Amino acid sequence: MIVGWICTFASLGLSVLQAGTEFGLVYGLCGISFVAIGFSALNHQRRISNNKAAHPLEPVTIEPLRAAANFLHFIVAFPLAGTLALLVSLQISQLLYWPAVNQLALVVIVFPSVWAAISYLYLFSIHRAYAAMLITASISLFSTTLLLTR
Amino acid sequence: MSRLNQFFKRSLSAHSWLGLCVGALMYLICLSGTLAVYFEELERWEQPAASEYFDYDIDIVDQAFNDLLDSGKTEITPHMYVTLPTQGNPRVGLITEKEGWFIDKKGELSSPTAHPWTDILTDLHVTLHLPKTLGVVLVSILGVMLLALVVSGFASHRTLLKDAFKLRLFGNKQLEQTDIHNRLSVWGSPFYVMIAVTGAFFGLAMIVVTLYATLYQNNDVQGVTQLVFGKEPELNQRIGRIELAKAIKQMPTLAPDSTPILAIVHDTGTPGQFIEVFNQYPGRLIYSDNFVFDANGNFLHRKGFSDGDAGKQIVYSMYRLHFGHFGGWWTKVIYFLLGLALTVVSVSGINIWLSKRKKRDAINHGWVGFVWGTPIALIMPAIARFAIEVTHSVLFWLCLLACCIYSIIIKDEVRSRQYLLFIWLISSAGLVLTYFWKHGSYSLSPLYMSINLFIVFMPALLCTVYWRRRQNISMSTQRKRADSQHFIDHNKSSLVNKATATDKPQNG
Numbered sequence: 001m002i003v004g005w006i007c008t009f010a011s012l013g014l015s016v017l018q019a020g021t022e023f024g025l026v027y028g029l030c031g032i033s034f035v036a037i038g039f040s041a042l043n044h045q046r047r048i049s050n051n052k053a054a055h056p057l058e059p060v061t062i063e064p065l066r067a068a069a070n071f072l073h074f075i076v077a078f079p080l081a082g083t084l085a086l087l088v089s090l091q092i093s094q095l096l097y098w099p100a101v102n103q104l105a106l107v108v109i110v111f112p113s114v115w116a117a118i119s120y121l122y123l124f125s126i127h128r129a130y131a132a133m134l135i136t137a138s139i140s141l142f143s144t145t146l147l148l149t150r
Numbered sequence: 151m152s153r154l155n156q157f158f159k160r161s162l163s164a165h166s167w168l169g170l171c172v173g174a175l176m177y178l179i180c181l182s183g184t185l186a187v188y189f190e191e192l193e194r195w196e197q198p199a200a201s202e203y204f205d206y207d208i209d210i211v212d213q214a215f216n217d218l219l220d221s222g223k224t225e226i227t228p229h230m231y232v233t234l235p236t237q238g239n240p241r242v243g244l245i246t247e248k249e250g251w252f253i254d255k256k257g258e259l260s261s262p263t264a265h266p267w268t269d270i271l272t273d274l275h276v277t278l279h280l281p282k283t284l285g286v287v288l289v290s291i292l293g294v295m296l297l298a299l300v301v302s303g304f305a306s307h308r309t310l311l312k313d314a315f316k317l318r319l320f321g322n323k324q325l326e327q328t329d330i331h332n333r334l335s336v337w338g339s340p341f342y343v344m345i346a347v348t349g350a351f352f353g354l355a356m357i358v359v360t361l362y363a364t365l366y367q368n369n370d371v372q373g374v375t376q377l378v379f380g381k382e383p384e385l386n387q388r389i390g391r392i393e394l395a396k397a398i399k400q401m402p403t404l405a406p407d408s409t410p411i412l413a414i415v416h417d418t419g420t421p422g423q424f425i426e427v428f429n430q431y432p433g434r435l436i437y438s439d440n441f442v443f444d445a446n447g448n449f450l451h452r453k454g455f456s457d458g459d460a461g462k463q464i465v466y467s468m469y470r471l472h473f474g475h476f477g478g479w480w481t482k483v484i485y486f487l488l489g490l491a492l493t494v495v496s497v498s499g500i501n502i503w504l505s506k507r508k509k510r511d512a513i514n515h516g517w518v519g520f521v522w523g524t525p526i527a528l529i530m531p532a533i534a535r536f537a538i539e540v541t542h543s544v545l546f547w548l549c550l551l552a553c554c555i556y557s558i559i560i561k562d563e564v565r566s567r568q569y570l571l572f573i574w575l576i577s578s579a580g581l582v583l584t585y586f587w588k589h590g591s592y593s594l595s596p597l598y599m600s601i602n603l604f605i606v607f608m609p610a611l612l613c614t615v616y617w618r619r620r621q622n623i624s625m626s627t628q629r630k631r632a633d634s635q636h637f638i639d640h641n642k643s644s645l646v647n648k649a650t651a652t653d654k655p656q657n658g
Contacts, residue, residue: 022435022467023477029340030484036337037491040317047321060511074171082294086361098461100366101377105461107358112290112350116297123164123302150365 008032077122080135085115087142094149161306168302169499172295174520175278177496179292181524182275183345184489187474187482189272190238193265195601196535198592200252200261202240207255211242212395214257218244219392219418232394232413236430238475267535270543271528276352279543290353296346300339307332320622324505331498334491341488342495348472355465378465380440380453386421387445396447397425404441404449405429411438415445424450431456435467435476497521515558515566522570523553525609529577536584571616575609582606 015031016024089111093103118135125131185192194202215232218224227247234242243252243263250263270279277285304310314336317329335342363374392415401410408429417423423445428438439456443449455466470476474485504514527549535541557566582602586593593602 019477020433023433026344026435026471027477027481027484029344030488033338033341033488033491034484036315037334040315040333040337043315044317044319047318047326056510058509058511060513070167070171073167078291082291086358089358090361090365099459100374101459102461104358104362104374104378105464107362108351108355108465109347111354111358112294112297112347115294116301116346119168119294119298120161120164120302120305123167124160124305126160146365 011035073123073128077128077132077135078119080132080139081118081122082115084135084139084142085111085118087139087146088114090146091142094146158306158308161302165299165302165306166503168295168299170503172292172299173496173500174517175292176296177493177500177521178278178524179275179289180489180493180496182271182528184486184493185528186272186275187485187489189268189473190236190475191597191601192268192271194239194241195598196265196268197252197261197263198589198595198598200241200263201254202235203242203255204235204240206235206242208395208398210255210257211253212393214253214259215244215394216391217257218251218259224249226419228417230415230418232415234411234413236409236411237478266541267532270531270541270546273543274546279547286353287357288353290350293346293348293350294354296342297350300335300342300346303335304339307336310336320619324502327498327501327505331495331502334498335495338488338491338495342492345472345489345492348468351465351468352472378462380442380451382416383424383442383444383450384422385424385444387423389419389421389423390445392418392423392425392445393443393447394425397427397441397443397449400443400447400449401427401429401441404452405431405439407432408439435470436463437466437469512558514563515561516554518563518566519554519557519570520550522567522574523550523557526553526570526574526577529574529581529605533577533581533584536581536588568616568620571609571613575606575613578605578609 011031012025012028015028018024019027086107089107092110093106096103096106098106122128122131122135194200211232211234215230219226219230224246225248229247231245231250232243233239233245241252243250244259245251245263251259252261252263254260273279273285276289278289279285280288313329313332315333317333319326319329359374360371363369363371367373394413394415398410398413401408408431410427411430412428414426414428415423416426425443425445425447427441427443429441430438434456436455440453441449442451442453455462457463474481500517504517527546530549531541531543531545534545553570557563557570560566560569582605585598585602589598592598
């Protein structure tokens with residue numbers, strides 16, 4: 001396994017050497033995906049079909065309360081997570097004392113990733129109402145900090 | 151249940167929830183994005199009659215541009231564009247904010263720059279055919295969701311290392327779909343993260359800029375935008391001829407290794423009008439570095455995207471990084487294949503959920519109609535475009551709706567998939583025939599021929615694979631039946647033998 005990882009990183013390094021830092025990194029990362037998917041395809045196992053008989057057809061069952069709860073998750077929690085992510089990213093950028101344009105670039109790159117991470121943690125939690133409250137409290141905390149330190 | 155198992159289970163639940171919320175839209179965005187990698191080639195395919203050349207004479211282009219401004223043939227808009235030949239699109243175009251024309255080598259206006267079908271495809275990817283701002287923001291949020299799906303997908307993968315190269319096909323359907331989903335998603339994840347981050351940038355950057363301006367720049371949004379894209383010059387000149395040629399002729403001195411790809415005349419027809427020339431650099435991901443000239447072609451300043459602050463360079467690299475428009479034709483091939491992999495991941499994710507449900511309802515059928523109906527829905531507007539010269543995104547949605555309804559009415563996933571594949575093949579052949587009928591000899595050029603072949607090849611390939619697979623399944627079912635029959639016969643005969651053997655002594 002160690003040899004495999006060494007080869008992987010070596011190929012990334014070689015592609016950077018060959019095509020320059022910018023193109024080489026992209027080619028290297030895509031190359032790793034290609035080689036690995038290629039290996040998986042070569043390693044495929046053909047199995048005998050054992051598809052069971054299809055389940056009987058049923059009418060679509062809609063649970064209104066569950067659907068409403070899911071909709072609420074989407075419409076409330078996801079924007080809340082986005083707001084918190086934006087504030088966190090801005091706070092991180094302010095701690096670095098970079099030129100404004102670099103701070104902006106950092107925020108636009110970090111913000112979606114932080115948003116994704118917070119959304120995942122929210123969905124991961126068992127007590128989602130508490131999680132939503134925690135996010136709201138964090139938003140207040142971060143916005144106050146940002147306003148006081150600007 | 152151990153803590154670790156609980157962690158995997160809850161992560162999987164989060165992953166499924168997110169996937170179900172966005173699966174269908176993600177499929178549309180991924181499929182259209184995969185095809186949109188080749189949007190330049192598709193635009194050319196839509197208008198094969200336009201002249202293509204690399205060796206343009208800038209004086210002729212300059213004359214054609216100024217003639218167009220003076221002719222009154224078109225409304226002069228604040229931004230006027232002159233597109234110059236590139237590897238992806240070797241044509242010279244004069245474009246306003248409302249219409250445009252290609253010009254031939256002699257500077258004569260030829261066909262208008264209209265590619266409505268490619269616009270339907272790219273708009274589907276960029277805005278899902280919604281109003282522009284809303285659509286771009288929604289699609290960018292889907293980019294964030296893709297990131298969340300990557301994170302939750304990794305967190306829910308219990309056997310990530312053990313199954314890293316396993317691909318068990320044709321057996322249990324759920325296992326097959328899970329293996330396809332997991333292998334393509336795990337190994338393609340660096341690409342998917344890159345696409346998600348760059349995709350999220352397009353819609354969310356404005357929100358970031360607004361908040362940043364509110365907090366740190368006294369609500370001066372324009373000032374913050376200028377931090378990245380530079381200031382526009384404040385000029386007060388006599389309104390006269392636009393000296394485009396003079397400006398572009400200075401480029402070899404100003405930026406020796408670069409190639410001009412585009413020129414924009416800003417504030418056209420006003421005393422403040424100025425020229426901005428976009429120059430592309432070899433080996434760089436930045437879209438271009440931009441050189442600003444006054445209307446008389448005097449150099450004013452450079453925007454500094456090629457050697458300015460790192461942040462500036464990163465932001466200006468997002469476009470090419472997202473669409474794969476760098477490094478030559480094989481970068482596009484890589485992007486196309488990995489985009490296709492992401493499309494398969496979106497579909498297989500929903501397939502896994504459907505097969506885990508242990509029940510079957512209209513959602514199963516509707517999903518088949520949606521997945522296999524999308525290519526048909528993309529082809530129909532193209533047929534309309536070539537047959538009657540009119541097309542609209544509504545046609546796409548109507549076709550997609552019809553495919554879903556058809557599939558729900560038939561109530562048989564296997565049959566509806568079969569029929570939709572067949573309709574896809576027939577409509578593809580119809581599109582290619584319409585194209586031949588419309589464009590005659592132009593269709594024989596290598597690029598357009600390859601596109602036409604690809605249009606028919608994809609459904610033909612899938613039909614063949616599907617047909618062979620159905621044959622394998624029916625053969626294995628027959629074999630199973632024969633085996634079980636043989637087993638029953640064998641048991642019967644051994645039972646009879648036993649019975650006769652036990653009967654004999656009694657009889658005896």
